[in-house]
Amino acid sequence: MMNKDKIIYIDIDKIQVNPSNPVNHPRHDIDRMVGILDDYGCRPPILVKTMGDGSNQLVDGELRLLAGQQSTKLTQLPTINCNDWTEEQIMAYSIISRNTAQWQGFDESKLDDLLNQLKDTDFPMDMLGFDEMPEFDSDGNYDGNNESVDDAEPPEDFKEFDEDTETQYCCPKCSYEWSGKPK
Secondary structure, X not given: OXXXXXXXXXXXXHEEOOOOXXXXXXXXXXXXXXXXXHHHOOOOOEEEEEOOOOOEEEEEOHHHHHHHHHOOXXXXXXXXXXXXXXXXXXXXXXXXXXXXXXXXXXXXXXXXXXXXXXXXXXXXXXXXXXXXXXOEOOOOOEXXXXXXXXXXXXXXXOOOOOOOOOOOEEOOOOOXXXXXXXX
């Protein structure tokens, strides 16, 4: 098997953020990623393009780059050069890579097993990336919040709706539609 994509380590301060990247990274996400990079290093390479002046502009991996800039343990990041991509491919990939991250879900049974195993260790559970930490039952087991949507009771102020009701928002992951405040 031939590997045409060579991984090259580049000094973090020699990689420029792409100003047209449409993805936002809140401060708390960057801080969380700093902890991950400090604990694990950066294994997946980021993608860069060498510009005409010889500088390296980021194509994909902005969160890791921003966190790497804050890390006290990293001075370089692994990169793969995308000089063979067209400008259109680079623009499209910034959207594609973000959207593909939303395609996956969890196998609840396997997630339950992993969380229960990790819970009994010294591993910092807040590093797992959940916005809200999973809750464990009185026996100390994660139950995966197995409440069925069909069994859930709506809030008292929930207005009735039907198939023809216009909605304001649509979840990009599961296509659930709703009106009101987005979370």
